[in-house]
Amino acid sequence: RKEVEQDPGPFNVPEGATVAFNCTYSNSASQSFFWYRQDCRKEPKLLMSVYSSGNEDGRFTAQLNRASQYISLLIRDSKLSDSATYLCVVIKVDGDSSASKIIFGSGTRLSIRP
Amino acid sequence: DTGVSQNPRHKITKRGQNVTFRCDPISEHNRLYWYRQTLGQGPEFLTYFQNEAQLEKSRLLSDRFSAERPKGSFSTLEIQRTEQGDSAMYLCASSLEETWSSYNEQFFGPGTRLTVL
Numbered sequence: 001r002k003e004v005e006q007d008p009g010p011f012n013v014p015e016g017a018t019v020a021f022n023c024t025y026s027n028s029a030s031q032s033f034f035w036y037r038q039d040c041r042k043e044p045k046l047l048m049s050v051y052s053s054g055n056e057d058g059r060f061t062a063q064l065n066r067a068s069q070y071i072s073l074l075i076r077d078s079k080l081s082d083s084a085t086y087l088c089v090v091i092k093v094d095g096d097s098s099a100s101k102i103i104f105g106s107g108t109r110l111s112i113r114p
Numbered sequence: 115d116t117g118v119s120q121n122p123r124h125k126i127t128k129r130g131q132n133v134t135f136r137c138d139p140i141s142e143h144n145r146l147y148w149y150r151q152t153l154g155q156g157p158e159f160l161t162y163f164q165n166e167a168q169l170e171k172s173r174l175l176s177d178r179f180s181a182e183r184p185k186g187s188f189s190t191l192e193i194q195r196t197e198q199g200d201s202a203m204y205l206c207a208s209s210l211e212e213t214w215s216s217y218n219e220q221f222f223g224p225g226t227r228l229t230v231l
Contacts, residue, residue, distance in 0.1 A: 008154070043205060043222035044157065087156045100170075102147075104156030 003027060004090050006105035014113055017078050021108045023088030024070045032091040033064055033071045037084045038107065044087055047073075075110075083112045116140060118223035120206050126229045127196055134192045135226045139208030146189050147220060148181055149205040150174070157205055163189060164211060196230045203227050 006023045013019050033050035050062040050071045061074040085107040092101045119138045127133050139146045144165050149157035161171045165186035183189040193200055207220040
């Protein structure tokens with residue numbers, strides 16, 4: 001089983017729709033969680049951090065469920081420009097060495113159609 | 115442009131040849147990471163440096179792979195005796211040092227696409 005798993009999609013939704021992705025992780029000691037966005041043939045870029053209390057940035061809402069070990073990303077009123085691959089990232093930092101274990105999910109492809 | 119830069123952007127080589135890639139991080143960032151990404155997968159962590167010290171290496175990094183960051187600024191990733199399975203996008207990222215309680219965003223370079231024939 002992969003340490004971080006995502007539904008690869010593709011999700012194909014009409015403009016204006018609401019779409020949600022989940023990402024599950026297996027290491028309960030994981031501490032930090034993020035969503036990155038990667039456009040086709042481009043490098044990944046940070047979309048948003050995921051906080052325990054949930055957080056919102058415009059049309060994007062991220063949630064963390066530690067009990068069930070998953071994070072989610074909700075996109076409301078989707079735009080054509082939201083078409084991309086969304087990567088979840090899970091990080092565990094060692095308290096003694098400050099070494100980080102950084103794991104990317106394989107990504108969920110989203111395609112918004114007019 | 116003050117972002118992360120990588121050279122070359124593309125490299126085509128024959129199996130068995132050695133290749134070297136370069137990454138120039140954002141100047142004030144003391145952490146530098148190397149990842150490998152294949153089609154349909156997320157980036158896989160290879161190794162990272164804090165200043166010139168290589169702090170962690172993934173088990174994915176075989177003996178044919180070596181990375182250096184001699185002066186704590188740019189880094190090189192060398193692959194010796196390349197194999198077809200090495201074909202991938204090699205991404206470099208940099209960040210400020212993380213602490214126990216906070217994570218600093220990693221900024222990625224555009225990557226070097228390696229094709230091994």
